[in-house]
Amino acid sequence: MIPELGEYALILAFVLALAQSVFGLGGAHLQHRSWMEALTPTAMGVWVCMAASFCCITYAFVSHDFSVAYVANNSNLALPLLYRVAAVWGAHEGSLLLWILILASWALAVALCSSTLPAAFRARVLGVLGLIAAGFLSFTIATSSPFLRLIPAALDGADLNPILQDPALAAHPPILYMGYVGTAVAFAFAVAAMLSGQMDAAWARWTRPWTVMAWLFLTIGIALGSWWAYYELGWGGWWFWDPVENASFMPWLTATALIHSLAVTEAKGLFKSWTLLLAIFAFSLSLLGTFLVRSGVLVSVHAFASDPSRGLFILGLLLFFIVGSLVLYAVRASALKTNTGFALVSRESFLLLNNALLVAAAALILTGTLWPLFMDAFNLGKISVGPPYFNLVFLIPTLPLIALLGVGMHAGWTRAMLSSKRNALIGIAGGAALVAAFVALGCYDSAQLLTIVGFTAGFFVIGSSTWFVLHRLLTKQHLTRAAFGMALAHAGVGVLVIGVTGVSAYKVEKDLSLAPGEKAQIADYSFEYMGARPVAGPNYDAIEGRVVIRKHDMLVDELTTQKRTFRAQHQPMTQAGISVGWSRDLFVALGEDLGAGKWSMRIQYKPLVRFIWLGALIMALGGLIAVMDRRYRSVAKGA
Amino acid sequence: MTPRRKRLYALIAIVAGVAASATIALKAFNNNMLYFYDPSQVAAGVAPLHKTFRVGGMVTKGSVLREPGSLEVHFVVTDFQHSVTVSYSGLLPDLFREGQGVIAHGHLKDGLFMADEVLAKHDEKYMPPEVAKSLKPPVASLGAGT
Numbered sequence: 176m177i178p179e180l181g182e183y184a185l186i187l188a189f190v191l192a193l194a195q196s197v198f199g200l201g202g203a204h205l206q207h208r209s210w211m212e213a214l215t216p217t218a219m220g221v222w223v224c225m226a227a228s229f230c231c232i233t234y235a236f237v238s239h240d241f242s243v244a245y246v247a248n249n250s251n252l253a254l255p256l257l258y259r260v261a262a263v264w265g266a267h268e269g270s271l272l273l274w275i276l277i278l279a280s281w282a283l284a285v286a287l288c289s290s291t292l293p294a295a296f297r298a299r300v301l302g303v304l305g306l307i308a309a310g311f312l313s314f315t316i317a318t319s320s321p322f323l324r325l326i327p328a329a330l331d332g333a334d335l336n337p338i339l340q341d342p343a344l345a346a347h348p349p350i351l352y353m354g355y356v357g358t359a360v361a362f363a364f365a366v367a368a369m370l371s372g373q374m375d376a377a378w379a380r381w382t383r384p385w386t387v388m389a390w391l392f393l394t395i396g397i398a399l400g401s402w403w404a405y406y407e408l409g410w411g412g413w414w415f416w417d418p419v420e421n422a423s424f425m426p427w428l429t430a431t432a433l434i435h436s437l438a439v440t441e442a443k444g445l446f447k448s449w450t451l452l453l454a455i456f457a458f459s460l461s462l463l464g465t466f467l468v469r470s471g472v473l474v475s476v477h478a479f480a481s482d483p484s485r486g487l488f489i490l491g492l493l494l495f496f497i498v499g500s501l502v503l504y505a506v507r508a509s510a511l512k513t514n515t516g517f518a519l520v521s522r523e524s525f526l527l528l529n530n531a532l533l534v535a536a537a538a539l540i541l542t543g544t545l546w547p548l549f550m551d552a553f554n555l556g557k558i559s560v561g562p563p564y565f566n567l568v569f570l571i572p573t574l575p576l577i578a579l580l581g582v583g584m585h586a587g588w589t590r591a592m593l594s595s596k597r598n599a600l601i602g603i604a605g606g607a608a609l610v611a612a613f614v615a616l617g618c619y620d621s622a623q624l625l626t627i628v629g630f631t632a633g634f635f636v637i638g639s640s641t642w643f644v645l646h647r648l649l650t651k652q653h654l655t656r657a658a659f660g661m662a663l664a665h666a667g668v669g670v671l672v673i674g675v676t677g678v679s680a681y682k683v684e685k686d687l688s689l690a691p692g693e694k695a696q697i698a699d700y701s702f703e704y705m706g707a708r709p710v711a712g713p714n715y716d717a718i719e720g721r722v723v724i725r726k727h728d729m730l731v732d733e734l735t736t737q738k739r740t741f742r743a744q745h746q747p748m749t750q751a752g753i754s755v756g757w758s759r760d761l762f763v764a765l766g767e768d769l770g771a772g773k774w775s776m777r778i779q780y781k782p783l784v785r786f787i788w789l790g791a792l793i794m795a796l797g798g799l800i801a802v803m804d805r806r807y808r809s810v811a812k813g814a
Numbered sequence: 815m816t817p818r819r820k821r822l823y824a825l826i827a828i829v830a831g832v833a834a835s836a837t838i839a840l841k842a843f844n845n846n847m848l849y850f851y852d853p854s855q856v857a858a859g860v861a862p863l864h865k866t867f868r869v870g871g872m873v874t875k876g877s878v879l880r881e882p883g884s885l886e887v888h889f890v891v892t893d894f895q896h897s898v899t900v901s902y903s904g905l906l907p908d909l910f911r912e913g914q915g916v917i918a919h920g921h922l923k924d925g926l927f928m929a930d931e932v933l934a935k936h937d938e939k940y941m942p943p944e945v946a947k948s949l950k951p952p953v954a955s956l957g958a959g960t
Contacts, residue, residue, distance in 0.1 A: 519820070539839055546843075557850035559868065564846035568839045686904040688885045738908075747908045766905040770882030777905050 178243050181231025182322040185272075188224035188279070189312035191217055192305045195282070199302020203295040203370070211298040218286040218301060221308060222279040229276050232321050233263050242328035245269060245321040251334035251743045253714035261345030262335040267485070268321035270348055274465070275311050277349070277356045282308065285360060285385070292381065299367035300360075307359055310492045318485045334743035337715070343403040351396030351423060355461040357389025358426055361433060362458035365451045366500055369507040379441035379450070384807040386437060386454075390430045391798035397423050398791035406751050411684065411762045411779040413787055416565035421544045422464035425537045429457040432533040435526045442588055445523060448508040449530070455504060459497045460537070466493050467544075518590040525583030532572040532579075539568040577632045577672060580665060581639035603642060607634035618758075619681050619782065629676030636669030657804035664797025671790025677783030684779045690772050698780040700761060701725045707765065707774060715739040717750070720765040720774060724754060736765040760784050848919065856922070857896035863922055869898055870917040878912055891916065891927075902929040909934040 195217045202210030232245070236259045241247040249262045249269075264270040282304040289297045338344075364382040368374040400423070405413045414420065433453040440450045466489045517523040543560040550558050581603075585596050611630030615622035640662040647654045683697050691706035705721040717737040724731040734752030741748065754761040759782045766775030850868045851861040861867055869891060877890035885904055889912075890897045900918050910916060910932060920929035 519824070535835070542839075543843065546847075559848045559850065560843065561846040561848050564842045567842040571835050571838060686885060688883055690883070749908055764905070769880065769884065773883040775885055775905050 177231050177234055178240065178322040178324065181228045181235075182320060184224045184228040184231065185312065185316055185320070185322070188221050188228065188275075189309060189316060191220045191224060192279075192308040192312055195221060195305025196302045196309055197305075199298045199300070199305055200370075201302075203298040203302065206295070208294070211294050214298060214301045215286045217305070218279070218282050221305070222276075222283045225272075225276040225279040229263070229272055232269060232272060233260060235322075236260065236263055239332070241330065241332050242324055242326070243321070244323045244325040247325050247329040247332045249335050250332040251714065252331050253742065254332075254335055254340075255713055257342070257345065258335055258340045261339070264348045265335050265339050268315070268319045270352075271311065271315050271319055272321055273349060274352050274356060275308060275315065277352050278304070278308050278311070278359060281356055281360050285363075293373075296367055296371055296373070299370050300363045303363035303366045304359060307363075307496070310495070314485075314488050314492060318488055331743070334714070334741060337739065337741045337744065337746050337748045338407060341403060341407050343399050344407070347396060347399045347403060350392055350399060354389050354391075354393025354396050354430075355423075355426065355464060357385065357392055358430060358454075358457040358461045360385040360389065361430075361454040362496075362500070365454035366503065368511070369451060369500075369503050372507060372510050374440075374447050374451070374511050376441050376444060379437050380806065382454070383434070383437045383441060384802045386430060386434055386457075387798045387802050390427070390434055391795040391802075393423065393427045393430060394791055394795045394798070397427060398788050398795075401791075402788050405784070406753055411751065411764070411777065411781065413678070413784060416543075416562045418544050419464075419468050421540050421565075422460075422467045425540055425544075426457050426460040426464060428533050428537040428540075429453060429460055432530045432537075433457050435529050435533075439523055439526050443517070443523060445517070446527070446530075447511045448504075451504060451508055451511070453530070453534075455497070455500045456534075456537075459493070459500075460541075462489075462493045462496060466490060517588075520586065521590050522583065522586040522588050525579055525586050528579055529576065529583065532576040536569055536572040536576075539572075540565060543568070574628070574632065577636060577668065580668065581632075581635045584639060584643050584662070584665060599642060599646075600639065603638040604631070604635050607631045607638050610634045615680075619677075621681075623680065626676055626680040629672060629680075633669045633672035633676060636672065637666050640666040640669065655804055655806075657801045657806070660797045660799070660801025660804070662797070663800060664794045667790045667793030667795075667797055669790070670786050670793055674783045674786025674788075674790055677786065678781050681782045682780060682784075685777070686766070687776050687778060688769055688773045689776050690774075695776075695778060697778055698759075699726050700731065700780065702761075702763065702778050704774070704776060710737070712739065714743065715741045715748075718765065720752075720763075720776070722752065722763045722776075722778075724761055732761065734761070734763045736763050738765045738767070755785065757785060758782060850917075852893045853891060853896040853898045854893055856898050856927070861922060866919065866921050868917050868919050869900070869927055870915065871897070873910070873912050873914055873916055875912045891918065898927050899925075900927045900929050900932075902932055904932075906932055907934045 198210040264273045436450045643662045689704040703723045707720040710719045717739040732754035736752035737750040751764040762779040764777040871891040871893045874890040879888045917933045918929035919931040
């Protein structure tokens with residue numbers, strides 16, 4: 176009964192979403208006031224139906240309703256409550272439901288806080304969002320309904336994939352989807368601007384907070400995924416250039432570019448058509464991400480068993496939205512031209528460079544991600560593109576980007592008077608280089624050129640951001656939340672760069688064979704393997720290894736690491752033991768019984784690795800503070 | 815400097831920058847393109863001798879050999895027509911098992927595939943697409959059914 180209600184709610188949501196797009200796009204075109212006024216209740220209706228549908232599937236999971244195929248495939252009687260709820264989005268059908276629920280939530284938020292927008296413009300934005308929702312709802316209903324019954328019902332479920340039974344991964348998809356789907360709002364604003372032929376500073380001021388919100392969710396989502404991969408996959412890496420990671424990273428890079436180009440559009444009315452194009456790209460890459468993850472076309476650690484026929488449907492949706500918006504762009508963007516210029520040294524040109532470099536990075540990553548697909552499609556051989564490619568092509572645009580970031584922040588609009596700040600900037604850069612040399616040689620005893628460059632860039636950005644804030648406070652200029660958030664987010668980039676540099680340069684990774692009582696020396700630490708014993712968890716049995724870590728005979732930490740075998744699926748999984756610290760993580764993962772009383776063991780020393788996720792969090796926090804700036808609030812409240 | 819000339823210099827700088835980065839990117843791309851070969855192709859000598867590539871197939875039952883207490887392990891990967899012996903030192907992934915699909919990354923040396931990385935996938939039911947395609951038809955249905 177409940178699952179059928181969920182299915183009805185889904186169909187009702189589809190009908191309402193269609194109505195939303197017709198009321199929105201048609202109402203704006205035909206100037207039907209009553210249609211446009213119906214948009215808020217319609218968007219509310221879509222949201223209520225989606226929420227109801229989502230509650231139905233959640234109820235089926237919580238109540239162990241194994242007569243529903245999706246529940247039977249992804250849950251189990253022994254699965255703890257938290258993971259039964261998280262299992263809702265543990266596989267394709269449910270995660271799609273979540274995707275659409277989040278889209279409906281964004282649309283509802285737009286509908287509720289957009290009373291000050293011109294009616295026709297608002298109608299178009301909501302119409303486009305309705306169209307996207309209708310497209311994905313038709314996909315769900317036609318190919319991937321989570322409510323299909325299983326006859327006869329299963330006695331017990333097949334269980335959630337063990338590697339998904341983790342708190343960070345329970346939170347990862349919803350947050351990442353908030354970001355993915357949030358780019359749809361910027362996209363809808365762009366399409367509405369092209370349809371109406373109007374795009375002014377108010378448009379940019381409107382679009383900015385929504386884009387920043389989407390961006391900050393993407394940032395947190397990606398960071399969570401990286402953190403999870405680090406401790407859960409048992410490899411101790413934090414980024415693998417895996418196609419699915421790239422699929423989330425490309426929209427992030429484009430959204431970052433979009434935020435910066437929106438700043439120029441808002442302040443100076445420049446880059447208009449470029450901004451539109453970026454909004455289209457960001458959403459297209461989000462859709463591409465969905466396509467790559469859900470169609471199973473790519474070889475990937477994320478490629479859980481998935482179905483190619485669904486891929487075709489998503490590909491159709493993808494082509495419809497991308498080609499449709501690009502055609503619209505080709506026809507209408509020229510009407511939005513601007514003719515003001517700007518000097519070579521100005522905030523505009525720094526932001527232009529920022530955009531060029533970010534988009535170049537995204538394009539190079541896109542090439543590396545999609546090339547194997549082309550090769551395979553045309554029978555030119557089966558290839559994969561290795562991480563060294565991505566490391567190099569990402570580093571080339573990123574290094575100048577970070578250097579420019581530290582300087583560009585201080586440039587004024589139109590024609591910058593950087594000469595007055597030159598000395599201060601040179602001072603900060605010199606200081607950063609000194610600190611970098613001290614950290615590299617003093618704390619870690621070795622330094623390659625790239626390491627010094629990386630540390631210097633990181634410290635320079637942090638120093639430059641700090642000075643930006645201090646300078647405004649000392650000269651008693653008004654420090655807006657937007658400006659403070661910007662500086663904080665940039666400082667976060669610096670923190671992240673320091674983390675990446677440190678862990679790349681000084682990490683030590685070893686696979687060893689150890690007998691109980693045997694010691695291994697890695698960096699300054701001695702790891703003593705104390706032996707393994709069987710333990711039992713709620714839905715798994717495990718062998719637990721214990722490792723005692725000492726530094727110069729002083730006890731540092733005692734870690735346990737488990738090799739778990741889940742009872743339902745008999746799938747083994749490694750639980751790493753990690754000693755967390757500001758300056759380093761110590762990472763121990765149990766391998767297998769090698770015979771002769773020895774166990775294989777993966778031991779890693781990861782200096783500064785925490786700064787990577789800390790930096791990402793600081794960036795997101797900066798974004799949050801910037802969104803709360805007064806000028807956006809007055810837009811929302813209609814003051 | 816006239817604005818026109820300034821624009822010209824800027825353009826030249828941009829084109830030079832793009833060209834230089836494109837060259838480096840292309841080079842990096844070529845160096846890091848890893849081809850996938852199935853055991854039949856390796857047996858036929860299609861796979862390169864001194865270059866890293868990936869080989870994949872099913873791990874033959876009973877083929878995993880290990881000196882007790884040592885990290886060194888040997889196993890045979892097959893597409894049910896030909897097979898390749900893989901040598902690896904290190905931790906095998908959690909889902910590595912006999913009768914399962916794997917992909918190894920490494921190079922050929924004296925007829926032995928020296929792997930520096932072995933990948934098995936996260937899901938029991940999941941078969942790497944390359945491996946699924948490379949398995950030879952009569953037996954492939956058996957493999958997919960496991």
